[in-house]
Amino acid sequence: MTTVRGARARARIEITAAIKDEAGTQLAAEGAAKLSLRAVARELGMVSSALYRYFPSRDDLLTALIVDAYDAVGAAAEQAAAETAGQRPLDRWTAVCRAVRAWAVDHPHEYALIYGSPVPGYTAPEDTIGPASRVGLVLIETARGAHTGEGVALPPLPEGLRPEAARLAADLAPDLPPALAVMLVSAWSQLFGLVSFEVFGHFHNIVEDRDAFFAAAARRLGQDVGLLPRG
Amino acid sequence: MTTVRGARARARIEITAAIKDEAGTQLAAEGAAKLSLRAVARELGMVSSALYRYFPSRDDLLTALIVDAYDAVGAAAEQAAAETAGQRPLDRWTAVCRAVRAWAVDHPHEYALIYGSPVPGYTAPEDTIGPASRVGLVLIETARGAHTGEGVALPPLPEGLRPEAARLAADLAPDLPPALAVMLVSAWSQLFGLVSFEVFGHFHNIVEDRDAFFAAAARRLGQDVGLLPRG
DNA sequence: TCTCAAGCAAGAGCAGTGCTCTCGTTTCGT
């Protein structure tokens, strides 16, 4: 089973974790661009080549950090949803959005790693798609709560979008109306547009009261997916 | 004056342009991360140190490319606005959005350079703020056309956003109602959320018919800023 | 219990990077 497999196996996972930890520290401090394998090894008191026993390449180490980042922001979103269970859907929605934004502002380099320019040879490994979808799933779940009985009135879909909307709904959430699925994906990406502009500095000298601005925008996104102000 | 200032001055601007050109080519081909001063110099038949007579550092070269990219996407937006002059505001708005998206899809690396993770030591030089605001100005201009007479009904601003909205409108467009200024900034960032998710691959295996999806989303953004379907 | 393959850390080394400094040469303003 997964019991204690000798000292060697235990050391391996410990060292692997230590490498990932130190790499995470350097990522948070300096950003992905300045993350150096040699510096990580140096800080851990080993030589750089030894590090390749644990991660085949720098990109693999980065991938591990990417997965961690997706998991962290996903967990933040899930926690916000859990803490607001039972409240009005629109309030839950804005709470989830706020949690995502708060995590991003607190971890700008990790955020940039996952929602900024794709840094490596541009191939998202299979391991990332699960963690990457956690935030989206929370948004879907939050909206689903308001649509269990009868779908709130959403604007009708334009003709050309009907097939895509049907496919999207079938893939994402077969129990939701296609128009809602489309709105959810839109709102999902637009949420990260708001967050990215703030984290990446595009609001510099433009938006001052970021909290109020974001709160209003997140609320509006929630209304876009059919969540009513009072329900 | 700015006449032909000897062969040397002419050569200088020519070589500077050649460097920027070659760097742009490498940027488009491989992305900002793999843009190498030495490779640029090699391709131009000079030695790497000679290149420092024209650009003090790699970051300065990148900054020049950033300015070019902002100008290119700004020009695309302006052209779309010009070509649709006289049409319905909502149609002009979606045309501008489509132009931005088309440019981004055609120039993913340039797009990532300006709207992805901030690459260098994270200090946006003064020269970039002008070109960087061109797209935003086009969006403002497009919306202004629909609000000259009387402001279309926008949802009332939440209490806490009033001061920020007033300041924002005063800064951006004093002739526009504060609620519209807020909506414009929101829509601006959300537009790039949609584009970034597509260019950066977050719609992979999720959105198939990107054209239809984006068209509907852009249209909805236009309605958010008060542009009516028929007007 | 002994043995031997596998796991491991260390070091040297390769190819590449940004950047600096020096050294002759060319150009241009005075």
Place this chain on the structure above:
DNA sequence: ACGAAACGAGAGCACTGCTCTTGCTTGAGA
């Protein structure tokens, strides 16, 4: 015509990711 400024070439520094070889250590099977 002279001298200062601009210029290109080259060597070199410190750094990077990564590979290969060399021994040592561990642990599982005979």
